[in-house]
Amino acid sequence: MTSRSCPCGLPEPYARCCGRFHRGEAPAPTAERLMRSRYCAFVKEDEGYLLRTWHPRTRPARVDFDPGMRWTGLEILDTGQGSAFHSVGTVTFRASYRGGSLHERSRFERVDGAWVYVDGDFLG
Numbered sequence: 001m002t003s004r005s006c007p008c009g010l011p012e013p014y015a016r017c018c019g020r021f022h023r024g025e026a027p028a029p030t031a032e033r034l035m036r037s038r039y040c041a042f043v044k045e046d047e048g049y050l051l052r053t054w055h056p057r058t059r060p061a062r063v064d065f066d067p068g069m070r071w072t073g074l075e076i077l078d079t080g081q082g083s084a085f086h087s088v089g090t091v092t093f094r095a096s097y098r099g100g101s102l103h104e105r106s107r108f109e110r111v112d113g114a115w116v117y118v119d120g121d122f123l124g
Contacts, residue, residue, distance in 0.1 A: 005017075006018050006036075006040060007039070007040045007043040007044070007071070007074075008036035008037065008039055008040045008074055009073065009074045009075070009076075010036065014040070017036075017040075018036060018040035018041070021034075021037040021049070022037065022040070022041060022046055022049045027113075027115065028053075028114075028115050029084060029115075030082050030083055030084065030089070030115070031079065031081070031082025031086075031089030031090070031108035031115050032076060032079050032082060032089075032091050033115075034053060034108060034115040034116070034117065035076070035091040035093060035106060035108070035117075036074065036076075037053070038053060038117060039071070039093075041053075042065075042071060042095075047062065047063045047065075050063050051063065053114075053115070053116050053117055054116060054117050055109060055111060055116045055117060055118045055119075056111070056116075057118075058117075058118055069097055069098075070097055071095060071096070071097050072097055072098060073095070073096040074093060074094075074095050074096075075093060075094045075095075075096070076091060076092075076093050077092045077093055077094060078090075078091070078092040078105075079092070082108055082115070086110075087109065087110045088107070088108065088109050088110075089107075089108045089109075089115070090105055090106065090107055090108070091105070091106050091108065092104070092105040092106075092123070093106070103122065103123040103124065104120040104121065104122055104123060105120060105123060106118075106119070106120035107119055107120060
C-alpha cells in the first residue's frame with residue numbers, strides 16, 4: 001500500500017475509493033466492497049459509517065475504538081456470493097494491526113437494497 005492508495009488495499013486514492021462510500025455519495029456495490037469500506041472506516045475511526053452499515057438487528061449502540069490500535073493492512077481471503085445479483089454474502093479476511101491480526105468470516109445481507117454487515121466468526 002502506498003501513502004496515496006486507499007487503506008482498504010485497493011490502488012485508488014481514498015477519496016475515489018472508500019471515501020465516496022463514507023461520504024454517502026454511493027453505496028458499496030458488493031459485500032466485498034462494503035467489507036473493504038468498513039475496514040477503512042475502522043482505520044479512520046468513522047463511527048457513523050460503521051453504524052450506518054451495520055444490520056439493525058445486530059448493530060451496537062456505539063463503536064468503541066481502541067486508541068492504541070494501528071491497522072496496517074487488509075487481505076481478502078475468500079468471498080461467497082455478495083455480488084449485485086445476491087441478497088446475502090460472506091467475506092473471509094485477515095486485517096493486520098501492529099502486533100497481530102484479526103481473521104474473520106463476515107456475513108452480509110442487503111437491507112432496502114444496500115449491503116450491511118450482519119456478524120462474523122473469528123477464525124484461528
